[in-house]
Amino acid sequence: MKSKRVTVPSRIWYEQGERHLDFPESWEIVLCNMRGHQSPGLSSADIKSAITNPLDAPPLRELAQGKNEVAIIFDDISRPTRVAEIVPHVLDELHAAGISDKVIRFICATGCHGAHTYQDFQKKLGARIMDNFPVYNHNVYENCTYVGETTQGTKLCVNSEVMGCDLKVAIGSVVPHPQTGFGGGGKIVLPGIASIDSIEAFHRLELKAREEGKWGTVGPGNYVDNPMVKDFTDAAKLVALDFKIDTLVNGKGEPCAIFAGTPEAVYYRAVGLAVTHYATKSVPDADIVVVNTYAKGNEAIVGLLIGIPMLMAKGGHLVLIMDYPTGQVVHYLLGSFGTRARGRLFSPVNFKLPWLKKVIILCPQFERATADWLAIPDAIWVKTWDEVLEILRRDFPDKAKVAVVPDGTIQYLSSQQP
Incomplete structure (x- = not known):
């Protein structure tokens, strides 16, 4: 079956490689690079x-x-x-x-x-x-x-x-x-x-x-x-x-x-x-927003801040990719350390928003404790892109418009982006 492929960066500090995201050929894919995405590196x-x-x-x-x-x-x-x-x-x-x-x-x-x-x-x-x-x-x-x-x-x-x-x-x-x-x-x-x-x-x-x-x-x-x-x-x-x-x-x-x-x-x-x-243009009519996390890969929860607003106008599915070999950061102030032990300002992301029809979290290093903090009701946790794609295909059998954010940890929505 023919497909469209988008490549996003993966595993900073480790392989510093790429993750390939394949989508059905009939879907419209919008790659949401930040304005400075291709700025040349310094000598x-x-x-x-x-x-x-x-x-x-x-x-x-x-x-x-x-x-x-x-x-x-x-x-x-x-x-x-x-x-x-x-x-x-x-x-x-x-x-x-x-x-x-x-x-x-x-x-x-x-x-x-x-x-x-x-x-x-x-x-x-x-x-x-x-x-x-x-x-x-x-x-x-x-x-x-x-x-x-x-x-x-x-x-x-x-x-x-x-x-x-x-x-x-x-x-x-x-x-x-x-x-x-x-x-x-x-x-x-x-x-x-x-x-x-x-x-x-x-x-x-x-x-x-x-x-x-x-x-x-x-x-x-x-x-x-x-x-x-x-x-x-x-x-x-x-x-x-x-x-x-x-x-x-x-x-x-x-x-x-x-x-x-x-x-x-x-x-x-x-x-x-x-x-x-770092400014990024929104895609307000997207059916699906895929947010990859890279530069701050062990703080992947930050990626929600760009993905959630993109879906406010129309509503749709949010996919968050959190793939960091050693797992998510320990945070003594904001984190969870047991069912009775929390950081002083622990505040779980446990709200349900009407415009988020489904939240899918791709996390190969899933730790049950991570879900204490990233606790969106009915979120679906998976470990492979194939599992993500199976869910998306089932919910969008014909066409879909997909916005892909290469790095939701350093991109933000702003009117500064032309």
């Missing part, structure tokens, strides 16, 4: 140029003069940042200032996510860093130092190892985020290296904004007047984060733009581009 020279010509800051080699202890903070494996491609240029700058490798350590900004293993660190940093530098997990429950209160009222405690250093450099990426509009900037401090109490206060800012009817200040793409953005911007200042590097990524997860300098300047310059770069 090593591009990365070096950004780091050596920073925004609103002296060169890193000047900032490093006379410093005694250095912390390099990097985002965790739930983010697509290819830190290994950036770190060599950072080390070159530090070496140029006379900084010895013996006083440099790496801290993973896990926030409330689970601790990383050697393999996780090696994927992010590369073997050379693992062989030559100490690399530490952040501990959200212990060893955090109080540094002050933000203008939003968050009492901020952060990683004591970081606070013991007199030069602080951080590496991350700017991608859409379900609460802060976009990640990046000072978010690597709060929640990245903050205590559980500080992170709870940070997350409650979103709940407060929604309770007060300020829905437009939070959510994907909403960063202007976002109280959480104000909070993490303050946090970066309170810890005296000296130098921030943020990238944007293309449809393959490759860095395609990079900014370096002060956290606030870097964030707003990067977000200025990100608003259009």
